[in-house]
Amino acid sequence: xxxxxxxxxxxxxxxxxxxxxxxxxxxxxxxxxxxxxxxxxxxxxxxxxxxxxxxxxxxxxxxxxxxxxxxxxxxxxxxxxxxxxxxxxxxxxxxxxxxxxxxxxxxxxxxxxxxxxxxxxxxxxxxxxxxxxxxxxxxxxxxxxxxxxxxxxxxxxxxxxxxxxxxxxxxxxxxxxxxxxxxxxxxxxxxxxxxxxxxxxxxxxxxxxxxxxxxxxxxxxxxxxxxxxxxxxxxxxxxxxxxxxxxxxxxxxxxxxxxxxxxxxxxxxxxxxxxxxxxxxxxxxxxxxxxxxxxxxxxxxxxxxxxxxxxxxxxxxxxxxxxxxxxxxxxxxxxxxxxxxxxxxxxxxxxxxxxxxxxxxxxxxxxxxxxxxxxxxxxxxxxxxxxxxxxxxxxxxxxxxxxxxxxxxxxxxxxxxxxxxxxxxx
Amino acid sequence: xxxxxxxxxxxxxxxxxxxxxxxxxxxxxxxxxxxxxxxxxxxxxxxxxxxxxxxxxxxxxxxxxxxxxxxxxxxxxxxxxxxxxxxxxxxxxxxxxxxxxxxxxxxxxxxxxxxxxxxxxxxxxxxxxxxxxxxxxxxxxxxxxxxxxxxxxxxxxxxxxxxxxxxxxxxxxxxxxxxxxxxxxxxxxxxxxxxxxxxxxxxxxxxxxxxxxxxxxxxxxxxxxxxxxxxxxxxxxxxxxxxxxxxxxxxxxxxxxx
Numbered sequence: 001x002x003x004x005x006x007x008x009x010x011x012x013x014x015x016x017x018x019x020x021x022x023x024x025x026x027x028x029x030x031x032x033x034x035x036x037x038x039x040x041x042x043x044x045x046x047x048x049x050x051x052x053x054x055x056x057x058x059x060x061x062x063x064x065x066x067x068x069x070x071x072x073x074x075x076x077x078x079x080x081x082x083x084x085x086x087x088x089x090x091x092x093x094x095x096x097x098x099x100x101x102x103x104x105x106x107x108x109x110x111x112x113x114x115x116x117x118x119x120x121x122x123x124x125x126x127x128x129x130x131x132x133x134x135x136x137x138x139x140x141x142x143x144x145x146x147x148x149x150x151x152x153x154x155x156x157x158x159x160x161x162x163x164x165x166x167x168x169x170x171x172x173x174x175x176x177x178x179x180x181x182x183x184x185x186x187x188x189x190x191x192x193x194x195x196x197x198x199x200x201x202x203x204x205x206x207x208x209x210x211x212x213x214x215x216x217x218x219x220x221x222x223x224x225x226x227x228x229x230x231x232x233x234x235x236x237x238x239x240x241x242x243x244x245x246x247x248x249x250x251x252x253x254x255x256x257x258x259x260x261x262x263x264x265x266x267x268x269x270x271x272x273x274x275x276x277x278x279x280x281x282x283x284x285x286x287x288x289x290x291x292x293x294x295x296x297x298x299x300x301x302x303x304x305x306x307x308x309x310x311x312x313x314x315x316x317x318x319x320x321x322x323x324x325x326x327x328x329x330x331x332x333x334x335x336x337x338x339x340x341x342x343x344x345x346x347x348x349x350x351x352x353x354x355x356x357x358x359x360x361x362x363x364x365x366x367x368x369x370x371x372x373x374x375x376x377x378x379x380x381x382x383x384x385x386x387x388x389x390x391x392x393x394x395x396x397x398x399x400x401x402x403x404x405x406x407x408x409x410x411x412x413x414x415x416x417x418x419x420x421x422x423x424x425x426x
Numbered sequence: 427x428x429x430x431x432x433x434x435x436x437x438x439x440x441x442x443x444x445x446x447x448x449x450x451x452x453x454x455x456x457x458x459x460x461x462x463x464x465x466x467x468x469x470x471x472x473x474x475x476x477x478x479x480x481x482x483x484x485x486x487x488x489x490x491x492x493x494x495x496x497x498x499x500x501x502x503x504x505x506x507x508x509x510x511x512x513x514x515x516x517x518x519x520x521x522x523x524x525x526x527x528x529x530x531x532x533x534x535x536x537x538x539x540x541x542x543x544x545x546x547x548x549x550x551x552x553x554x555x556x557x558x559x560x561x562x563x564x565x566x567x568x569x570x571x572x573x574x575x576x577x578x579x580x581x582x583x584x585x586x587x588x589x590x591x592x593x594x595x596x597x598x599x600x601x602x603x604x605x606x607x608x609x610x611x612x613x614x615x616x617x618x619x620x621x622x623x624x625x626x627x628x629x630x631x632x633x634x635x636x637x638x639x640x641x642x643x644x645x646x647x648x649x650x651x652x653x654x655x656x657x658x659x660x661x662x663x664x665x666x667x668x669x670x671x672x673x674x675x676x677x678x679x680x681x682x683x684x
Contacts, residue, residue, distance in 0.1 A: 324525065
């Protein structure tokens with residue numbers, strides 16, 4: 001699809017005054033890769049020239065017609081974009097007031113993309129960049145395996161060597177995705193350090209990149225890491241929000257009232273939010289993994305409970321102890337099981353533009369089943385965190401606002417994990 | 427460093443991880459290295475996510491943290507032992523623990539414990555300016571790193587800012603033992619000497635006396651050896667480990683003195 005952005009002024013007229021001001025939310029990041037105080041490049045010197053090269057390539061190709069033509073063609077014919085904006089009728093009814101009024105709930109169906117999640121938007125665009133930079137070897141980290149699968153997929157498509165780092169704990173709970181990656185010819189390297197989850201896999205991917213930087217491109221899978229990754233990954237996922245604007249315009253001739261997305265590193269949320277940051281009437285909510293509860297020590301609610309720190313190349317909120325050692329996080333969802341968060345989320349939190357809350361493992365499991373039974377859509381456990389927040393949100397709302405939830409991935413990969421926790425009656 | 431260089435000598439800088447196997451052993455190790463030929467000693471503060479380190483130093487840091495080693499206890503140990511050492515102590519630490527404590531307090535505290543300098547592997551030139559004044563106020567020298575991938579104009583900028591010496595990373599890669607030193611280190615040393623008057627220490631991947639000698643012949647003013655010490659110290663009992671690093675330190679020193 002050729003997407004024509006619609007200017008905010010042509011959207012819903014007479015927008016009410018915004019609770020969240022949008023002044024000071026201009027061009028981000030700055031030339032140093034800073035989102036306010038957050039972001040930057042905290043990496044070994046060996047990588048600094050590679051980051052500069054990547055940034056230059058991104059700026060060069062981002063606006064180049066041939067690159068865009070190739071990318072747009074593949075997003076359409078290979079990924080299957082645009083993804084639908086689906087009205088979730090029975091979910092809406094479930095949350096309706098007794099008189100039938102209430103929030104109108106829509107799902108942005110990123111789960112319908114090829115490979116089953118939003119991750120392919122970024123993996124595809126980065127592999128096109130890598131090809132143009134002459135890199136023949138691709139590495140990536142993965143937690144839930146969705147980014148690993150997306151990367152393995154595009155490497156198969158372009159005939160590139162592919163190595164995926166994955167924590168041993170995640171390999172066990174997302175074994176289906178391990179098989180898919182290997183099927184497509186990727187080498188999956190187990191990472192045993194720490195808790196064997198996304199943080200450890202990311203550290204190992206960075207070590208590989210430090211070692212092989214001259215031949216290798218690192219397809220980082222979230223809006224995290226050193227500049228230019230948070231900006232670049234955001235921009236490659238911005239298509240989610242751009243399509244949403246256009247589809248909302250078509251469907252109800254207006255803007256969404258509320259955007260809702262889960263946040264681990266935060267790529268699907270930034271992909272949806274970015275387009276609307278300047279639209280003051282659009283309320284944005286990010287949902288973190290509360291694990292066994294944010295009062296317990298077993299959670300991954302970085303923005304809710306973290307303090308400012310540096311991890312994997314960026315300054316952002318971070319789960320850390322009193323000595324500045326990074327704390328091992330916990331979530332039932334491998335994709336949210338990360339002690340850091342993308343720096344732009346930290347900025348948007350401190351600026352008061354986006355609200356962040358957390359959802360426990362149990363609430364996510366309940367939502368996982370609820371969406372399955374009400375809509376016939378099995379969401380990823382990550383996505384289920386965003387769905388679960390409807391329980392809290394809907395009773396607080398006035399009128400019938402339109403909510404768009406980023407249905408960031410499908411849950412096939414999670415059925416084994418969920419089966420362990422549930423006794424699904426036949 | 428400058429005094430050694432003026433005499434045409436190459437300095438030896440061993441690295442060990444604080445708290446592996448325990449801080450009492452670390453204190454003894456510092457004293458042994460000091461009397462076995464170390465000209466400076468790099469002391470690694472264990473960190474949960476050591477991005478620039480290979481498996482040996484990662485594992486040492488993990489063990490040290492599991493032992494309950496904290497920055498606080500490392501500094502207490504250092505305060506006790508540093509007055510008895512001839513060799514200046516340089517700390518090697520990642521940036522987050524500095525940020526967490528606040529740069530001003532951090533540098534003041536490590537200076538009070540007797541540290542003279544610091545290497546921060548995840549704080550490149552662009553980010554170092556924010557902590558430079560605090561380090562200077564405390565009299566701590568910040569040693570910056572140059573990598574094989576660093577372009578010439580950037581080397582110049584780093585050389586201008588680096589204090590004490592310039593740390594030349596000899597490999598594209600993380601710390602660890604390697605069978606050979608990349609021959610391009612020779613070129614890099616020549617380039618660096620052409621661009622700066624500062625002393626140059628070469629580290630990452632140097633694990634044998636023959637490699638240390640090679641690097642010295644190529645023009646290094648100091649040789650930094652880490653994983654090979656950490657590995658030896660961790661093998662067997664603490665006493666065996668201490669004996670092993672003493673022998674190793676002497677053999678390295680013998681290889682680089684005339």
